[in-house]
Amino acid sequence: MQKDVVKSTARRLFAFAMVVLLLSQVAMSVIAWAYFENNLLPEMDRKAATVGHLTRGQLQTALDLGIPFDQLAGTQEYFNDILKENPDIGYLAVSAPDGRVLYHSGIDARALEQNIAGVAATVAQRSARDIAKVETTSITADLGGGVSDYSNVAQPVTHQGETVGVLHVGVDEQFIRKRIDDIVFDIGIVLVTSLLIAFELLLFVSTLGLIGPMRLMTTLLGDLSKGRFGHTATAGATADFSRITAALNARVEQVNAAYRRVAQALESLPAASRARFDGDFGETMGGVRQRFGLAADGVAAQLRAVNLVDVRLLTFLFMSGEFLSRPFFPLYVKGVMEPIPGVSDALLMGLPITVFMLMHVLMTPFAARLIGTSGTRRAYIIGAAVSAAGLLGTGFAVSLYDLILWRMLSGAGYAIMFMACQAYVVANTAPENRAQGIAMFVSGLMAAEVCAPAVGGILADRIGFNLVFVLGALIAAGSAFLAARQLQADVPSTAGGAKRSGSVTAATKDLLRNPRFAATVLFAAVPAKLLLTGFLFFLAPVYLTELGATQSEIGRYLMTYGIANVLLASLFARWVDGRGFHVGAVFVGGTITGLALLLGMAWSDPRIVLVGIIVMGIAHALSISAQLALVSGVSRKEIAVHGDATVLAVFRLIERFGSAAGPFVMGLFVTAWGTGAAMAAGGALGMISIAAFILVFVMTRTRPSAGVNDTPAPVGGAST
Structure with a gap:
């Protein structure tokens, strides 16, 4: 009471x-949205006027040197360079006072002539006193790239006191509206992430x-x-x-x-x-x-109060520091690396992600021993500090080789921190409330999954890739400092199972002889992780960049995976457990992921990639927790011999090899067929794997499998 x-x-x-x-x-x-909407277009008109003044000065310099106005060689190339540096400027043109277009870039000359004759005449007839004024008009026309709205800023070009022509600078209002939309989205992202961050801090x-x-x-x-x-x-x-x-x-x-x-x-x-x-x-x-x-x-x-909210906040902070770079990491690798003869760029771009994931797998046994000897508090501090050093080094990498070394260091720290948080939860919960403790840990991870990619994409557009890594390192180091103050010292670590852990090697042999366990881990869990890291971490940022998406947009797209998990994982877990639908949930999750990725073959559109990301989030919310419950159900004999902790450790170990292989496999697909086809190939791989999974379960349906819902799955589907 x-x-x-x-x-x-x-x-x-x-x-x-x-x-x-x-x-x-x-x-x-x-208030921020209204301010940007009301002020961005006038500001862009002022920028266009400034560009016009500078350009007009160059033209008048040429005229003062005695070059005839209709013989200004290289003008179009000069205009092309200006447009490349200013994507918000839709076109540049110089017309005669009667409206004939003499020089132009970014437009169809005849289409422009039909819209500027009156403007050119008005500007040309101004008195000397008004010669410095600009004339801004709106144009809605097809000027060579489809019908669009332009703000045409017209300025006179003079020579010896006479107006010899008119310079037209066109601001593409569709581009401006897209910028406003981007800002609105960014404001929305900041709203959501700030509320999530405030929630985590307020809860703590x-x-x-x-x-x-x-x-x-x-x-x-x-x-x-x-x-x-x-x-x-x-x-x-x-x-x-x-x-x-x-x-x-x-x-x-x-x-x-x-x-x-x-x-x-x-x-x-x-x-x-x-x-x-x-x-x-x-x-x-x-x-x-x-x-x-x-x-x-x-x-x-x-x-003494043991507050698992400590580990939730620590998980949120650490994961946020690591996930900030997710929207742009493959592109950052591309900018750092030098081509290697005989090896495709796609493989090289995915290599640091593969190395990071592989270090997570290989360091897990060492992390467990470190926790056993040093306690979870010290292990967390070590892991966070090591990862912070790796992130900082990544931000200042000068070649692919030292980048790989820094990512190895980050992967080692990540593995230690991840194990320390899990061990802290296990050591400070009883069996009856352990699921709640795991849910607290996973909630921190998923909150970071939502916040960090979107914020990282926004920051990358504004401060550059390097400083985002520095910020991530500072956040990871801050989590180590907080752990030193908040976590209880030298908390003993336990295996977290009812049975004493047995030999992993012996358990692996016994489990792989179990066809249902082998099908679950090899045909469901490994492909799910392979597609997660291969598609979400590697291919999606690369493909979206090819399709013209900005870093902010990529971050927004990637955060939808975390949103789907946060909103649906708990709901799906209760529904699946209540109906014993674990096999069906795993099959449906794998199937809809494969179908969504197959769309990459039909359309080259950022929205198709977004659909793939959202569907993958929904599928993992449905199937990842069901996999854990399914493993407990189909491995009851092996659990009785080796213990549930050992069986889970074998499952996680094999599964994480899929995480490590994902970027490499997707890199091979990109090398062979290109990015869109690689997305579809990943979907085909997922469909074939999940078909093999369900086929094994159908063929072994006479094998006792009762109890698959005896062990409730943890809430949420962690992505690591």
Whole structure:
């Protein structure tokens, strides 16, 4: 009852704070959107006027040198260079006063002549006093690239006091509207990510400063109300909680001290005298101790809150630092590397991702031993520090070779941190609430999956790739600093299974002899991870860049994977567990992923890539947690022999080889057939694999498989 009061109070306060944050963020977003919409087009017109002044100055310099106005060689090439450097400028043209186009770039001359004759005449007839003014008009026409809206900024070109021509600078208003749309999307992304970040920080602060102390206090008050004085509580995070807790602790210690004084007085009696009290008095002292929950030595045990929200925030921070570079990492590799004869660029671009994932696999056993000897707190700090160093080095890499070394370092740190967080959850939860603890950890990871790619894409467009890596390193280092302050020191690590872990090698042999386990891991789990890293981490950024998407757009596209997971994973997990639909969920998830990626063969469009990303997010929300429950169900015999922790470790180990192979396999597909066909080839691979999976289950349907839903799957589908 007391815990319910704490929970309901905390929820109301938390909801109120989030509503206030939401309203303030929405208001700021609307104001920012209105400001950009009202000011961007006039600002672009001013830029066009500036470009016009500079260009007109070059033309007039040529005229002053005696070059005839109709013989300005190289003018079109000069205009082409200006347009390349200014994508917001739709065209440049010089017309005679009567509207005939003499020089142009970016347009069809005849189409422009039909729209500027009046403007040219107006500008040409101005007096000397008004010669510096510009004439801005709107044009809606097909000027060579389809019908579009242009803002035409016209300025006179003069020679010896006479207007000899008119310079036209056209601002493509469709380009401006697209920029406004991009800004609106960026504002929306900032709104969503800022709310998620605020949620994580508010959850951490409220748990640390309010919910945790309140729970300890209510537990202590509950004991005292029952006349039990066996526990004290740690001091609260605020002065008020500390003062109240200290007063309650003092009362507990007074009672225990009184009991201790009586017990010590009895012990100090001579043996002959003490013998007379050992009977009834001794029984009375024992009864008092049991009735009031007193410690045998008279020293009350201390209640200490273990807040898994710590590890949730740490996971969110670390993963955010690592995921910031996801929208542009293959392109960054392309900019750093030098071509290697006989090896395609696609393979080289995917190589650092493969190395990173491979280090995650190979470092996992070392990470487990490090946690066993150093504790989760120290292991997390080591992992975060190593990863921060790797991210910083990645940002300043000068060749593919040192980039690979830095990514190896980041992969090692990532593996240590990931294992440390899992071990911390296992060490601080009981079997009955372990699923909730894992859900807390996965929630932090998925929040980073939503926030970081979108923010990284926006930042990459504005500050460059290198500084994004520096920011990621700072975030990872900050998580190490926070872990040093918040995580309990030297928490013992356990395997997390009911059975003692057995030999991984022996378990692997036994499990791979089980056709249903082999089908689940080789034909469902490995292809799912292969397509995740191959498509989402590697191919999607490369393909979207080829299709003209900006880094901000790529980040927005990639974040939809995390959004689908966050919104649907818990819902799907409950639905699948309730119906025992684990085999069907894995099959449906693999099938719809394959079908979505096959669309890459039919259309070369960024929206098709977006569909593939969203469908993959939905499919993984449906199938990843079902895979874990399915493994527990089809491997009951092996679990009885080797333990559930060992069986899960074998499953994860084999699965992660798919993660490592993904970029390499997709690189081969790109080399052979190109990016669009590579996306479709990935879909075909997924379809063939999932067909083999279901075929094995159909062929072995007489094999007992009851219990696939006995073990609930963790909430969420982590992408690592």
